[in-house]
Amino acid sequence: MLTFDAVVIGSGPSGGMAAYEMAKAGLKVAILEKETLPRYKTCGGGLVFRGRAMLPFDLHEAIEKEYSLIHIYFKHLENPFVSKRDFPIISMVMRDKLDQLICGEAIKSGATLLENQALQKIDFQDEILLHTGSQTLRTRYVVAADGALGPTAKLAGWKETRKLIPALEYETEVHAQDFERLSKEARFDIDAIPHGYAWCFPKAKHLSIGVATFKKERINLRDHYQQYIKKLGIQQIVSEQAHGFQIPVGFRTEKLANRNTFLTGDAAGLADPLTAEGITNGIHSGILAGKAISQHFDNPQKAESTYLSSLEERILPELRFNGMLSGFFYSYGKIRNYLVNKEGQKFCEVLTDLFTGKINLNEELKLKAIRKMGLGKLMKF
Ligand SMILES: Cc1cc2nc3c(=O)[nH]c(=O)nc-3n(C[C@H](O)[C@H](O)[C@H](O)COP(=O)(O)OP(=O)(O)OC[C@H]3O[C@@H](n4cnc5c(N)ncnc54)[C@H](O)[C@@H]3O)c2cc1C
Structure with a gap:
């Protein structure tokens, strides 16, 4: 043995x-x-x-x-929020x-x-x-x-x-013109699917395009993928392979x-x-x-x-913190959009800092709690 x-x-x-x-x-x-x-x-x-x-x-x-810019689109807004760093925020x-x-x-x-x-x-x-x-x-x-x-x-x-949520990913080959246009950015499209988002992540020769919803409910992910393909303006699909899977987000x-x-x-x-x-x-x-x-x-x-x-x-x-935030973000779209209209760029920057690791949320939360308790001066921050 x-x-x-x-x-x-x-x-x-x-x-x-x-x-x-x-x-x-x-x-x-x-x-x-x-x-x-x-x-x-x-x-x-x-x-x-x-x-x-x-x-x-x-x-x-x-x-x-590699992308040192990320583009976050919201369904109710025409233009995306864009965050930039001088190193790759996301590598494909x-x-x-x-x-x-x-x-x-x-x-x-x-x-x-x-x-x-x-x-x-x-x-x-x-x-x-x-x-x-x-x-x-x-x-x-x-x-x-x-x-x-x-x-x-x-x-x-x-x-x-x-908590397991369903997600659907397509490895999609498109014509050269569409590929060139879409591979300029790594994009997230919030609300492209109810209670979730869609993404278009360019790879060397094709696009990884997917949809995920954060609420456990019956939903036709394929339909939402098809709608997203239209939204992306993809004229013709050369080939595509669908892969469904689960993501444990709790x-x-x-x-x-x-x-x-x-x-x-x-x-x-x-x-x-x-x-x-x-x-x-x-x-x-x-x-x-x-x-x-x-x-x-x-x-x-x-x-x-x-x-x-x-x-x-x-x-x-x-x-734990992002779990609470996610509940609000994907379930209370109207209030969220109101806040996004006011502070969308800030949100995008914070998300980018989480992606890059610049923000250590746990440390931030601890500091805020200590400040709230009035101990900030005592502890010198
Ligand atoms: C559609 C979709 C899109 C996603 N996109 C992203 C993304 O862009 N960025 C990101 O960070 N995360 C993304 N995720 C999440 C990410 O894929 C997972 O969180 C990550 O793969 C977890 O890694 P892991 O090593 O824990 O498990 P896995 O990567 O799932 O590896 C598990 C391994 O265990 C093996 N295995 C299973 N059962 C057995 C067994 N009985 N005996 C032996 N081996 C076994 C499997 O074959 C596999 O190789 C996505 C997930 C999905 C479903």
Whole structure:
């Protein structure tokens, strides 16, 4: 039986980075992946600067386009709000390449990739036994990084408490004139779909176009995609491939590490409830889980508490806050539009600062709370 210090289930950004951290620290690590890499992953492939900056290696091979401007359109306004920075706010990737690149770095650091093998069952004994259809692996730690629909959390005893929203992504090839026109910007169209937004993210030779709604309701995503294609003024589609998937925009209510099993990324439910952006928190939580396990390998309780408290430093408070904001933003369109008419550019700048990581929302919230309590002067800010 193959034996490892840690087995990571899933080779997305969460899994790749958890494996990278642990392998770099000298642990014997495997990544168990049900597909064969490189594999397609349904995703807009918009990697925001905050996530990109967390990756400690060169990403050039995986980046198809970069945008230092973002365009945010609101349905009720003719012109978009535009934010500009002097570095790429958003980098466009195809996830097969990005995920393979990250896993490649984990492998270079010593991790083993076991492809084409799906986790099917877990037995918790003195150590953990992981059963795939063809073999059993023995391990001390498990990192669940198997995405929105992976089985690890359920097999390990977690209930389903995430909020999952439906999203539809098309990889769309259009004629040269339309491609040239639309690839000038990375655009978000708020309200292009009820309670949600549409996006058009240009890749090297095609457009990733998608729609997501943040309210759980029956909705025909295909119709909204078709309407969005018209709005974009696309004359003719050369080819298109549709991919539907779920995005977990509300994290699990039970603690995210238990019985030597650590939930990361979409398996934990860490995509952002305002933007549905999940690569960054996937990378970040993978790093945190990998570090906690490596640093406290001989003390699983300490490893778990370290992971849980590191998630509370930034990721979870931000998700809680953005969860509340999202409820307002997508459900109270009239009041929101009134505010957008007055302060839309400011909103766009704040969103950009969140994408780039300039604003640490948790720190901002703490500071505001301290100021509110009248302690600002005392604490010198
Ligand atoms: C339509 C759509 C558009 C999106 N656009 C963006 C965007 O533009 N920017 C952004 O930041 N985020 C976006 N997201 C969210 C983003 O894709 C996810 O948040 C991110 O992929 C989470 O990474 P992960 O590593 O946690 O999981 P994943 O990337 O989902 O990786 C999970 C891996 O686990 C494997 N796996 C599953 N089950 C098993 C099993 N039983 N055994 C072994 N392996 C298994 C899968 O094959 C997969 O490789 C989008 C999501 C959707 C659905």
